Amino acid sequence: FSGADLADGSCAHPNIPGKVSPLLPANHVIMTKGTGLVHTAPAHGMEDYSVASHHQLPTDCLVDESGYFTEAAGPELKNKNVLEEGNEAVIKMLQAAGSLLKEEKYVHSYPYDWRTKKPMIIRASKQWFVNTADVKAAAQDVLKKVKFIPTSAVNRMLEMLDRRTFWCISRQRCWGVP
DSSP states (O other), X not given: OOGGGGTTOEEEOSSSTTXXXXXXXXXXXXXXXXXXOOOOOXXXXXXXXXXXXXXXXXXXXXXXXTSBBOGGGOTTTTTOBTTTHHHHHHHHHHHHTTXXXXXXXXXXXXXXXXXXXOXXXXXXXXXXXXXXXXXXXXXXXXXXXXXXXXXXXXXXHHHHHHHOOOOEEOXXXXXXXX
């Protein structure tokens, strides 16, 4: 059958009784990477976040800043490292529920931290979102006062600001203008 046959369908969660998840279309899910049916983790990747936002799904993050499951993930997973014992615990939970269809080793292409050489987990965090038009106008005004070398770089930067769709003031990272 085709994926369109699954439109508006849903799945029961294998470990949380009564929890139902909708089956949603997503352009980033392709048949060459498996069945074309995947879980979504809205708090852990831009593509998943976009799908969840489009369908007004919650973006709860069940992983803390250190890569460990939080209490919200349930007592079986709480305080387990996601990439280590947490992974094994999820597999055992699925086996116990009779919900594991297949298990195989997969080398995931995580981004790596250049300092520690360890994989990083992308996770959503609370941010302060501001009026895009106000930030864009203020940034463009300030950029016009900056001396650029080469001078042609200012136009490229202004064009980039024009295309920016989301603005977020973050205390987690240092941002600057050359």
